[in-house]
Amino acid sequence: MELIRGVTDRMSSMFSKVMQKRSAVCVLVGDEDPNVKGKINFIQEKDDSPVTIQGEITGLSPGKHGFHVHAFGDLSSGCMSAGPHxxxxxxxxxxxxxxxxxxxxxxxxxxGQDGVAKLNFTDKVISLVGPHNIIGRALVVHKLEDDLGRGEGLKKPESMETGNAGPRLACGVIGIAQ
Structure with a gap:
């Protein structure tokens, strides 16, 4: 009977971890432009569900700006030390x-014309757990529009790597939230 109870307890614990809602937050701070700042929340209802991304970024020029999770949470030399995507x-x-x-x-x-970007979308590739876990990595807002890898001619090589999104305006480390 003790063996069955132990197995049941472990299965219950594993199940609750898979079903656990996870949250993360990133506070963006201007690097190239100190006026750019924001707060972004990440919510994942279950380990295998998409991540909802909500928040606001202020101080931007009107228009589109590249938005990426970078490899490292190292901001010791500003946004450049966050490494590649x-x-x-x-x-x-x-x-x-x-x-x-x-x-x-x-x-x-x-x-918008007021320099504010309001975010509320989901992404099915990033995660708050497992090999695609973004916690501890940097979130970066870029100066230019990301061409989504569709650049042509001389811009093609950089397009396939960075989307030609230009300098890094603001960044922050994605951390676990309550």
Missing amino acids: FNPTNKTHGGPEDETRHVGDLGNVLA
Whole structure:
């Protein structure tokens, strides 16, 4: 009887972990432009469900800005020390709906004439657990629009790596939230 209770307790514990809602947060701080700042929340209802991304970024120029999870949570030398886009699957750069993309490719955020980008979308590739876990990595907002890996001519090589999104305006480390 004791053996059955032990197995049942372990299975119950494993099940609750799979069903556990997870949350993370990132506070963005301006690097190139100190006026750019924001707070982004990440919510994952279950380990295998998409991640909901909600928040607001202020101080942007109107228009689209590249938005990516980068490989490292190291901001010791500003946003540049965050490294390249988070890419554990070793794929080329793409858009958030593309099958071929970096895990960290979240596309663009759109700032209105007031310089504010309001975010509320889901992504099915990033995760708050497992090999695509973004916790501890940096979130970066770029100066330019991400071309989603569709750049042509001389811009093609950089397009396949960064989306030609330009300098890093603001960044922050994604951390576990309550």
